[in-house]
Amino acid sequence: MAVLATLVALALWLTPYAPGDVDFLDRLSSPNADHWFGTDHLGRDIGTRLLHGAVWSLGLSLAIATVGLLVGTAVGLVAARAGRAGDFALMRVTDSFFAFPELIAAVAFAGLFGPSTTNLVIALSVVSWMKFARLARSLAHGLNERDFVIQARLNGLPATLIIWRHVLPNVIPSLLVLWTNTWSRTILAVSGLSFLGFGVQPPTAEWGAMLLDGKPYMQTAPHVMIFPGLAVLLSVLVINLVGDRLRDIVAAQEAR
Numbered sequence: 001m002a003v004l005a006t007l008v009a010l011a012l013w014l015t016p017y018a019p020g021d022v023d024f025l026d027r028l029s030s031p032n033a034d035h036w037f038g039t040d041h042l043g044r045d046i047g048t049r050l051l052h053g054a055v056w057s058l059g060l061s062l063a064i065a066t067v068g069l070l071v072g073t074a075v076g077l078v079a080a081r082a083g084r085a086g087d088f089a090l091m092r093v094t095d096s097f098f099a100f101p102e103l104i105a106a107v108a109f110a111g112l113f114g115p116s117t118t119n120l121v122i123a124l125s126v127v128s129w130m131k132f133a134r135l136a137r138s139l140a141h142g143l144n145e146r147d148f149v150i151q152a153r154l155n156g157l158p159a160t161l162i163i164w165r166h167v168l169p170n171v172i173p174s175l176l177v178l179w180t181n182t183w184s185r186t187i188l189a190v191s192g193l194s195f196l197g198f199g200v201q202p203p204t205a206e207w208g209a210m211l212l213d214g215k216p217y218m219q220t221a222p223h224v225m226i227f228p229g230l231a232v233l234l235s236v237l238v239i240n241l242v243g244d245r246l247r248d249i250v251a252a253q254e255a256r
Contacts, residue, residue, distance in 0.1 A: 017045040019052040019205040028221040038223045040213060046224065049205035050231050056206040058235060060121060061186035067125045069179045072132025077167060079133070080140030081159050091137070094130050102127050102189050110198040120199040124189055128182060135178055139171040173250045180243030184236045191232050207231050 023043030031038045037046040079090040102124055109123035110116075143149055143166070152162045193199035194208025202209050207228045214224030 015045075015048045015051060017048040019044065019049045020203060021045065021048075028217060028224065030221075030223060037227045038221070040210070040224050041217055041221075046210075046227055049210060050207070050227060052205040053207045053210060053228065053231065054235075056200055056204060057187055057191055057208070057232070060117070060200075061183055061190050064121060064124045064128055064186045064190070065179055065183040068128030068182055069132050069175060072129035073136045073171070073175055075129065076133040076136025077140050077163050077171075079137045080144060080167075081163065087137070090133075094133050097127060097130050100127050103193065106189070106193050107196070107198055110193075115198045115201060117200050117204075120190065120193055124186060128186065131178060131182070132175060135175060136171055139174060140167050143167050143170055173246070173253070177243055177247045177250060180239055180246060184239040184243070187232060187236055187239070
């Protein structure tokens with residue numbers, strides 16, 4: 001993923017076009033030597049817009065998944081140490097958020113406050129943390145019965161220090177596996193909502209918005225939709241493969 005980010009940054013520096021450069025004399029051109037991925041209905045270079053779209057599609061989804069990781073981990077660890085009543089209350093709040101599917105929540109939020117990038121991020125962030133909370137709580141409960149945590153409590157260490165020093169390092173690997181899965185799903189959510197008109201708005205170069213722009217030309221100039229679709233597909237595939245590798249590493253460590 002770091003290599004992908006580096007390549008995108010380098011390509012943005014090397015591309016001779018800007019994402020908003022319009023050329024009405026070169027509309028809907030097929031891939032050629034000047035425009036490797038062709039041009040769209042306004043003559044904008046699709047390759048350049050794909051690179052800038054990666055900043056939006058990958059960056060927004062990364063931020064949303066990271067917010068979910070941080071908030072959910074905090075809620076889960078607090079629930080594991082809050083006692084029976086606190087644990088019950090926090091988990092019931094978590095369960096109530098599960099009742100709102102991500103896409104439906106984002107569409108409802110956009111309907112109330114208007115479609116925009118900010119509202120998209122807020123809506124998806126609000127419903128992104130529950131799985132992390134559930135997993136962190138479950139792992140923390142198991143660790144609370146381990147000898148090294150019991151010994152730390154007997155030595156009088158404060159609960160916050162026990163969580164920071166003994167619990168958190170042991171739950172992070174499994175949470176990172178879930179984080180990669182959440183990142184890939186959020187890419188689909190961000191792109192899907194932008195395609196429906198509820199997310200990033202044109203003329204911003206975002207993959208879902210590019211798919212929306214290319215929809216009227218799907219039959220006459222299919223490359224306008226094919227390349228943004230492939231960008232979404234390949235990004236999700238790469239991140240899921242990384243997540244599978246992390247899962248195997250975590251499983252191997254736990255088996256020792």
